[in-house]
Amino acid sequence: xxxxxxxxxxxxxxxxxxxxxxxxxxxxxxxxxxxxxxxxxxxxxxxxxxxxxxxxxxxxxxxxxxxxxxxxxxxxxxxxxxxxxxxxxxxxxxxxxxxxxxxxxxxxxxxxxxxxxxxxxxxxxxxxxxxxxxxxxxxxxxxxxxxxxxxxxxxxxxxxxxxxxxxxxxxxxxxxxxxxxxxxxxxxxxxxxxxx
Amino acid sequence: xxxxxxxxxxxxxxxxxxxxxxxxxxxxxxxxxxxxxxxxxxxxxxxxxxxxxxxxxxxxxxxxxxxxxxxxxxxxxxxxxxxxxxxxxxxxxxxxxxxxxxxxxxxxxxxxxxxxxxxxxxxxxxxxxxxxxxxxxxxxxxxxxxxxxxxxxxxxxxxxxxxxxxxxxxxxxxxxxxxxxxxxxxxxxxxxxxxxxxxxxx
Numbered sequence: 001x002x003x004x005x006x007x008x009x010x011x012x013x014x015x016x017x018x019x020x021x022x023x024x025x026x027x028x029x030x031x032x033x034x035x036x037x038x039x040x041x042x043x044x045x046x047x048x049x050x051x052x053x054x055x056x057x058x059x060x061x062x063x064x065x066x067x068x069x070x071x072x073x074x075x076x077x078x079x080x081x082x083x084x085x086x087x088x089x090x091x092x093x094x095x096x097x098x099x100x101x102x103x104x105x106x107x108x109x110x111x112x113x114x115x116x117x118x119x120x121x122x123x124x125x126x127x128x129x130x131x132x133x134x135x136x137x138x139x140x141x142x143x144x145x146x147x148x149x150x151x152x153x154x155x156x157x158x159x160x161x162x163x164x165x166x167x168x169x170x171x172x173x174x175x176x177x178x179x180x181x182x183x184x185x186x187x188x189x190x191x192x193x194x195x196x
Numbered sequence: 197x198x199x200x201x202x203x204x205x206x207x208x209x210x211x212x213x214x215x216x217x218x219x220x221x222x223x224x225x226x227x228x229x230x231x232x233x234x235x236x237x238x239x240x241x242x243x244x245x246x247x248x249x250x251x252x253x254x255x256x257x258x259x260x261x262x263x264x265x266x267x268x269x270x271x272x273x274x275x276x277x278x279x280x281x282x283x284x285x286x287x288x289x290x291x292x293x294x295x296x297x298x299x300x301x302x303x304x305x306x307x308x309x310x311x312x313x314x315x316x317x318x319x320x321x322x323x324x325x326x327x328x329x330x331x332x333x334x335x336x337x338x339x340x341x342x343x344x345x346x347x348x349x350x351x352x353x354x355x356x357x358x359x360x361x362x363x364x365x366x367x368x369x370x371x372x373x374x375x376x377x378x379x380x381x382x383x384x385x386x387x388x389x390x391x392x393x394x395x396x397x398x
Contacts (some may be wrong), residue, residue, distance in 0.1 A: 031257070
């Protein structure tokens with residue numbers, strides 16, 4: 001079976017019948033977006049790795065509950081989002097520290113947990129600017145409440161439709177739009193100094 | 197959707213415009229206004245700039261070997277999970293990393309022990325002429341004697357220690373309490389553990 005050619009729903013059907021290659025392909029397709037979402041929610045790489053792995057395990061343990069009317073991406077994002085939110089509730093994590101993770105134990109760990117955004121191969125000036133802007137915007141995103149953060153990340157980083165975000169977050173579309181409006185207004189206010 | 201005071205487009209409308217969430221007449225009306233209003237165009241560009249920065253954020257990769265780690269959790273959590281990821285895997289519990297590393301050693305020790313017992317039974321069967329049934333009866337008798345002998349020994353020690361007549365009931369209660377405490381701790385671990393409860397998704 002040529003798994004890379006299968007669409008997401010066909011892969012889930014294959015995985016249900018115990019095909020390990022299908023499981024691997026599902027991981028390959030979704031590991032980056034799922035990890036990115038969780039990392040930007042919990043802002044600690046090791047914790048995000050652990051939560052992302054657990055999210056995939058949960059998804060694979062529940063393949064027989066997948067409803068084919070929904071998109072596979074929505075289903076996996078939903079599990080990942082719920083898992084990360086559960087974790088944040090348990091840990092009652094503060095939002096973002098100035099740079100890097102709120103869990104960082106020392107300066108080196110905090111530096112490692114910063115989210116680098118500079119494009120590979122960019123000039124030093126461009127890399128610095130990208131890093132500066134990126135740090136500022138990542139920092140601003142980190143200050144949003146988790147539900148706003150998820151909505152913004154799904155809409156703007158993952159490019160998901162309002163309907164899909166509503167499915168993932170288990171909210172009415174109107175609420176998603178309200179969250180996005182408030183989140184963007186907060187981001188705009190936080191990043192206002194960079195435009196001057 | 198315009199501010200009545202100055203007839204400029206509202207911030208919310210500009211935000212929706214930048215997010216491609218306006219269509220039809222509303223979009224056409226906004227287009228006409230924007231074509232003639234530099235102030236609204238400047239405000240729109242602020243939203244567009246924000247959206248551009250957000251969409252430029254990269255997807256961040258997990259560490260190398262992510263898929264292997266996910267699959268190993270599945271396979272170790274419930275034997276055959278990859279082969280039957282549905283029902284078999286649902287019974288999975290989280291196994292700590294140090295315990296996972298001990299799995300090969302434990303499997304080897306188990307195989308050695310089983311082989312040793314099988315060899316001993318075979319030797320008894322061949323050398324002493326004992327039948328399998330006879331060996332089992334003898335082993336069961338030894339176990340029974342050891343069990344009751346142990347209880348008698350414990351009772352003797354308690355009696356000799358002079359703890360009193362309430363010692364045995366108290367020990368029994370303590371054992372029952374210990375069993376409940378262990379069960380309670382296990383339940384808490386399952387409830388609080390990361391892969392503990394599987395919620396119904398989608």
